[in-house]
Amino acid sequence: MLVNATQMLQSAEKGHYGIGAFNTNNLEWADAIITAAQEKQSPLIIQCTSGAMKWQVSFKIVSEIVHQLVEEKNVTVPVALHLDHGSYEACFACIEAGFTSIMYDGSHEENFQTNLDHTAELVKLAHSKGLSIEAEVGGIGGTEDGVTAQGELADPGQCRQIADLGVDFLACGIGNIHGLYPANWVGLNFDRLAAIKAKTGDLPLVLHGGTGIPADQVKKAIANGVSKINVNTDLQVVFAEATAKYVKEHPGFENKAYDPRKLLKPGREAIVARTEELMDEFGSTGKGWD
Numbered sequence: 001m002l003v004n005a006t007q008m009l010q011s012a013e014k015g016h017y018g019i020g021a022f023n024t025n026n027l028e029w030a031d032a033i034i035t036a037a038q039e040k041q042s043p044l045i046i047q048c049t050s051g052a053m054k055w056q057v058s059f060k061i062v063s064e065i066v067h068q069l070v071e072e073k074n075v076t077v078p079v080a081l082h083l084d085h086g087s088y089e090a091c092f093a094c095i096e097a098g099f100t101s102i103m104y105d106g107s108h109e110e111n112f113q114t115n116l117d118h119t120a121e122l123v124k125l126a127h128s129k130g131l132s133i134e135a136e137v138g139g140i141g142g143t144e145d146g147v148t149a150q151g152e153l154a155d156p157g158q159c160r161q162i163a164d165l166g167v168d169f170l171a172c173g174i175g176n177i178h179g180l181y182p183a184n185w186v187g188l189n190f191d192r193l194a195a196i197k198a199k200t201g202d203l204p205l206v207l208h209g210g211t212g213i214p215a216d217q218v219k220k221a222i223a224n225g226v227s228k229i230n231v232n233t234d235l236q237v238v239f240a241e242a243t244a245k246y247v248k249e250h251p252g253f254e255n256k257a258y259d260p261r262k263l264l265k266p267g268r269e270a271i272v273a274r275t276e277e278l279m280d281e282f283g284s285t286g287k288g289w290d
């Protein structure tokens with residue numbers, strides 16, 4: 001069933017495990033991610049950026065796909081449909097479209113006060129409609145939907161100010177980067193994570209840029225207060241690799257190998273397998289009803 005993400009992330013924070021938030025791009029991706037959650041009996045956050053929404057035409061279509069998959073596949077684990085890196089305007093559109101959770105990313109606003117003002121307004125609106133809401137302090141390195149920021153460390157005092165607005169979970173830079181990590185990346189900053197945690201108490205924290213962080217660092221981050229781990233590039237890479245392998249193995253597309261159901265199948269299966277592996281790694285397997 002579709003729920004907001006508050007309860008599942010509070011349970012994860014208390015239980016010291018993480019819940020993956022996996023980005024969807026189309027029907028096959030949504031189906032693969034939801035299939036993995038049901039098989040692993042894991043709570044799930046399935047999320048969509050505005051860029052991936054444009055590819056799928058509208059937030060309403062994304063919402064309908066996820067709602068119908070959950071209903072028609074008789075999914076019994078809790079599933080939250082979340083807006084990833086939403087602008088102020090996108091948050092309104094997703095509330096309208098039937099999402100159960102939103103992220104307002106005000107970290108790129110011209111000043112911190114604008115981030116605070118918008119977050120405060122959207123917290124009230126989201127909660128009045130039963131949705132959960134994530135906010136962000138400080139830039140996170142790398143590029144997502146055309147927005148680039150240097151790898152930043154969030155200011156713990158600002159984290160506290162945003163937390164006090166009543167957000168349900170908070171994204172904060174601790175040296176993480178979107179996309180693939182450069183070879184000279186120095187790793188997560190656990191001192192900064194501890195300083196933020198000291199200021200924000202039991203508020204679940206979110207780790208963006210989950211692709212390519214060594215598993216031991218992810219586990220350490222989860223043990224120290226990170227409850228939601230965003231995964232996007234990782235699934236894109238396994239999908240691309242499986243699809244490329246299929247094309248290489250069927251050079252002339254003999255025996256109707258061009259059939260999209262055959263062509264997309266290995267990639268779909270790769271997403272299911274990788275999502276299940278990550279659920280084990282984050283510790284959410286079997287926590288569907290925690």
Ligand SMILES: [Zn+2]
Nearest residue numbers: 144208209230
């Ligand atoms: Zn992100």
